[in-house]
Amino acid sequence: MYGNENIVASDVRKAPEGFMANGPFVYADVMNYPMLERIVVDWRIDWIVHYSALLSAVAEKNPALALSVNMTGFQNVLELAKIHRLRLYSPSTIGAFGPSTPKDDTPDLTIMRPNTIYGITKLHMELLGEYYREKFGVDFRSARYPGVLSADTPPGGGTTDYAVDIFHHAVRHGRYDCFLSKDTRLPMMYLSDCIKGTVDHLTHPTPLPQSVYNIAAVSFTPEELASEIRKHLPHFTISYPDPARPDFRQAIADSWPASLDDSMARRDFGWREEFGLEKMVKVMLAKIQAQVDSEKKNMVSNTPAAMTA
Numbered sequence: 001m002y003g004n005e006n007i008v009a010s011d012v013r014k015a016p017e018g019f020m021a022n023g024p025f026v027y028a029d030v031m032n033y034p035m036l037e038r039i040v041v042d043w044r045i046d047w048i049v050h051y052s053a054l055l056s057a058v059a060e061k062n063p064a065l066a067l068s069v070n071m072t073g074f075q076n077v078l079e080l081a082k083i084h085r086l087r088l089y090s091p092s093t094i095g096a097f098g099p100s101t102p103k104d105d106t107p108d109l110t111i112m113r114p115n116t117i118y119g120i121t122k123l124h125m126e127l128l129g130e131y132y133r134e135k136f137g138v139d140f141r142s143a144r145y146p147g148v149l150s151a152d153t154p155p156g157g158g159t160t161d162y163a164v165d166i167f168h169h170a171v172r173h174g175r176y177d178c179f180l181s182k183d184t185r186l187p188m189m190y191l192s193d194c195i196k197g198t199v200d201h202l203t204h205p206t207p208l209p210q211s212v213y214n215i216a217a218v219s220f221t222p223e224e225l226a227s228e229i230r231k232h233l234p235h236f237t238i239s240y241p242d243p244a245r246p247d248f249r250q251a252i253a254d255s256w257p258a259s260l261d262d263s264m265a266r267r268d269f270g271w272r273e274e275f276g277l278e279k280m281v282k283v284m285l286a287k288i289q290a291q292v293d294s295e296k297k298n299m300v301s302n303t304p305a306a307m308t309a
Ligand SMILES: NC(=O)C1=CN([C@@H]2O[C@H](COP(=O)(O)OP(=O)(O)OC[C@H]3O[C@@H](n4cnc5c(N)ncnc54)[C@H](O)[C@@H]3O)[C@@H](O)[C@H]2O)C=CC1
Pocket: 011, 012, 013, 028, 029, 030, 031, 050, 051, 052, 053, 054, 055, 069, 091, 092, 093, 094, 144, 145, 146, 147, 148, 149, 154, 155, 156, 157, 158, 160
């Protein structure tokens, strides 16, 4: 929309192959304030879209690092937003809710007592962002994403990752060992909806009545997802953990809402999803099948016989 050349992408990891052809990409560690400030000044940055974070499962394995990346990282970009008068967008998550939050149709404003380190850092982000908006006029915006499904990027260590992994296993192996129980209902969304909602939120003319909004598209359980996959791959099978020995991510999922009330986002910046469960499954399977076909083709064309043909 604004041209790739007007976006400076950054990470502490190398960009994926081909990414650099799209525009500038720089190394930036969100824990290093002077480094971030230098990028803001050198590139005349006026909006920051801050995605760096450790997700729920990896954060639970390394709470100290999660505190640094998620909290110090956010404090750094927030301070930069205040000093350099930047607009700041940073996603929150269903993980910011906790076990005492109402589980169904969870509204924007409700009980929030997360019991995971990820949730605590994200709630800290929400509250601090709101404080800087009130106190210093920082244009801070955030949406609480549900689990985001994408066929193009590997999942980053979250609890909703099963809903991405399942497709890769279904296409490649015809079976999947799920780490959540069959009836764990969680809110989810397809990546292109997430991107559209984020851009609409980010670019909406100020002021919006609230800083933080729920956005969601569908809610489903692993069993419902597996049934939908079976409509395309009838032989697909799925197994679940022994309820007596649940995976550590089960407790995380059980502390999160089953569905969100996102009516405020629909009202205030026109949030609307395009992908329901059926459409999402169809596209995910088609994309992953195309990846598998292209891998096979590459393997064949790299065999000595093909190379000398
Ligand atoms: N993927 C999902 O289902 C959901 C994601 N979100 C939020 O969206 C954001 C992005 O999530 P994903 O792309 O899925 O996660 P991801 O794990 O794929 O990406 C996180 C990125 O942060 C980078 N990072 C880690 N430490 C850093 C540091 N010190 N400095 C700079 N970058 C650093 C990593 O290299 C990685 O590229 C996160 O804030 C997450 O909380 C929220 C809800 C759902």
